[in-house]
Amino acid sequence: MKIGVITYPGTLDDRDAQRAIRLAGGTPVSLWHADDDLKKVDAVVLPGGFSYGDYLRCGAIAAQAPATKEVIKLAAQGLPVLGICNGFQILVESHLLPGGLIRNEKQHFVCRDQKLRVENNNTAWTSLFEENEEILIPLKNGEGGYIATDETLKMLEAENRIAFRYLDTNPNGSMNDIAGLTNERGNVVGLMPHPEHAVEPGFGPDTDIAMRSGVDGLKFFQSVLKMAVNS
């Protein structure tokens, strides 16, 4: 199964996303921002980084790229899309997901191993998780504070569109401890933490069992592969 990973100028975690796809058993396909040909991939990942240096607003310029426009089109037809960190910001700027993402409350970039609760396991990217499963995923950002109007928040809660919530600590002041969202259909998922940094033993977060042994992120990529096989 082919999963595309888009590289924008300033993208940083594209190689990590490609590795995660490979480890999950898929075939990563490199996509260039200026090209609207998505090479018939079965799913797309918008990776983390600082596309366009976070100029204007995080993800704002990347949301205008030809590749992004094509993703928006295909997402409406059900293409699974995962937006990680800057990718989540691009999804929000593209209006594929509601709300906004602003500077962290404490004004500092923070890199920490974050506990999350998977609250919606009916999405293309979370189907292998148990409902309310607690997972440990690295978080690293300076502009991860989720904000939305009361109306939007009510809707998201009512429709179970909050895919992940922060546990133990809210690292960036996100409203309602929202760490990630999904769209109505469940094919588009965006989150601030980085599952692609918790896929390989020896390079993930520390756990009680061993240093750097956390691999909770692998299921994100395995879920979408399972979906493709079943469809």
Next chain:
Amino acid sequence: MFKNKKLAASGVDTTEHAVAEPDRDQPWKELGLKEDEYLEIKNILGRRPTSSELAMYSVMWSEHCSYKSSKIYLRQFGEKVTDQMKEHLMVGMGENAGVVDIGEGLAVTFKVESHNHPSYIEPFQGAATGVGGIVRDILSMGARPIAVMDQLRFGAPENPDTSRVVHGVVDGISFYGNCLGLPNIGGETVFDSVYQGNPLVNALSIGAMKHEDLQLAKASNPGDLVILFGARTGADGIGGVSILASETFESTGPTKRPAVQVGDPFAEKVLIECCLELFHAGVVAGIQDLGGAGISCATSELASNGGKGMKVQLQNVLLRDQSLTPEEILMSESQERMCAVVPKKQLKAFEKIVEKWEVEYSVLGEVIDEDRLYINWGHEEIVNVPPRTVAHDGPVYDRPVALPQYQKALNDDSSSSLKRAENATELAAQLMQLIATPNQADKSWITAQYDKYVMGNTALSMPDDSGMVRISEETGLGVALATDANGKYAYLNPYEGARLALAEAYRNVAVTGAVPRAVTNCLNFGSPENPEVMWQFKEATAGLADACLELGIPVTGGNVSFYNQSGDVAIYPTPVVGVLGVIDDVARRIPSGWQDDGNNIYLLGNTFDELDGSAWAKDLHDHLGGQPPKVDLAKEIELAELLHGASIQGLIESAHDISEGGLGIAVLEAALRFNVGARIWLGEMLERDAIDMTAALFSESQSRVIVTVGREDDVKFQALCEARGVPCLRIGVTDATSSMVEIKDVADLKLDDIRSGWVNTLPELFS
């Protein structure tokens, strides 16, 4: 008359004018040149220099660029070297960075550099551009930068100015390094009032490449094009040079030219990807990054290294500020710029790649078959010099050296005069106090602002003893890096202090399971015009060179930062030493703390009563005097070989180096690593080494490591130590069910209590 009219029209000082007006007054003194240097320039050129040439020589012959005060001592690093030491060295000193073969056709390039003075003036941009600069050095060797580390030294923690510098520097490193997508895998942070007006910000970067990817900074083929690409050139960093602007026909007055460089990491990230694509496409014959002295340096160095010359049209430089004069353009230190030497037939391919990445470029000129650098401004020649004289044959000083007047008294004032704890309660109190001091406390407040995950190859990072990154995903081949310095030791004895820094970095690499292979250094000292500082420098470089020879690992490159002093007060001589090691498979790496229950804790090495220069003496008693601990490098080698051998056999669960603070601190750190308790007993140690409990807990004797070993491997491990003659003493056992560190005859300390003191110090000071 006619000639004067022409002058008025163009306003630019040309070589023609230089011949026509030989006696013009030039501001060589204000630009930092000595009279004999100015005369030497006239001698080289056979006339007075133009103002552009004067600007070039003044910056290229400055201490920072020419190493004129340090050259005669740095030679030792290239001389005190055996063939065996050079075995893995692909590129040694003198290039942008050293390159070391690590096996499997792969190589690693690494270097540490300083950006001290700018970081005091403008901490954020100073630190940010420090990271940017060292990363470009690594990139210009043909490597993909893969990690960064930083070594920071700030003033007294309670001084309000320290906070200003700390915030700016940490934000700057975080901003630039994170945006480049480089994991920060380690470093050090030290607080001491001696650095109050002279904080030290040293930045290190590592890059990885295949052997065949190696690039060099030379222009050796006449006809090849010289192309400047990356960010546009602006007024960054040219403060001093704008004196020259007032020499032409504008009214004198204050200039708005900033002395500080401003960095844009996004531009550098794009530049990295663009350059790597250019390198892999084979379109570049030589490459140089633009750092200090900008275009002056890039053009003269490329020409000089290639043994050829260059013809440059300076008006082709893309500017972000159209009002810049030619002198200013030559000296600009605008960031994120590179200079490539491109064969004419590769130009189209070059253009395609830079356009893909939306990187701007301009052809400045070409390589010529003449030992001359010509720079024109339109039709007017403003520079005509032999490139070697600018880039490599600068002045070489042999500055006066004098033993400091205070040295004997300082060395006689040993810590034995200090009162020691008289009972267990006092000992425990001192240990708890020490672990919460800013120098020993948890640095997470800083390191959590750095990305350690990006690229997915970080096997070890802070708080472990060295940073480790995987280079080959297929085989697990990786490298470990540790940087260390102890200004206090070097102040007491610069020769020994340098040796000790090397020993510590070497040991920190060894405890993670890697084999040390190469060295870099950043030598931070006071003013070279002060004979006492010069003595410190002479001693330290000799100490380091001799120690490298003894350990069998070569210096591959480094940096010197002089003038770190305010008025007469210099910083402690602070030679920062970085050691790179190689590990065949990063899966074998060893963490610095224990996690498993019921493992034996062993102390390797002997302990002596060595409290001079220790954290116990300085941070608890405000005392600095005596002689630093002795280091036996043969013992360090034995210890490293033991650790390697044991690690290959998978015998070691954790290993932690004992350094500043002593054994007590090392034990607490190892317990805090994964929050697992332990029971410790030191009675046998006191007896075997004939020392008291204060020495046992706080002495900073060298060649010591604490190691935990699985129960099933005890016998094998002890036998290994005995066979290699490394003293090995069981001092405790880990206890995962306990939330305490129990030190017999000292105290039973709750992990939570230790942690709360340790974890809150920096946030309370700086949050």
Next chain:
Amino acid sequence: MPKIIVEIMPKQDLLDPQGKAVANALQRSGNKEISAVRIGKRIELHFDRPITDKDMENASAQASSFLSNDVIEDVVAITKED
């Protein structure tokens, strides 16, 4: 030089952490009469020729669709400057 100035502010009821941090800093340094701070953006669109009504219309469209994010920001002014 002709230009169109677009001024953008964060939406009134949403959090402005930058503004809050700046307000705190101002108060800490003695400016206690400043009760709040909100930080926005001023964007200049430069032209090589005089500005037409169509230019203003286009600028307005760009301002609300790209230069600002209407979920979290408001375009508070668009003015012409010669």
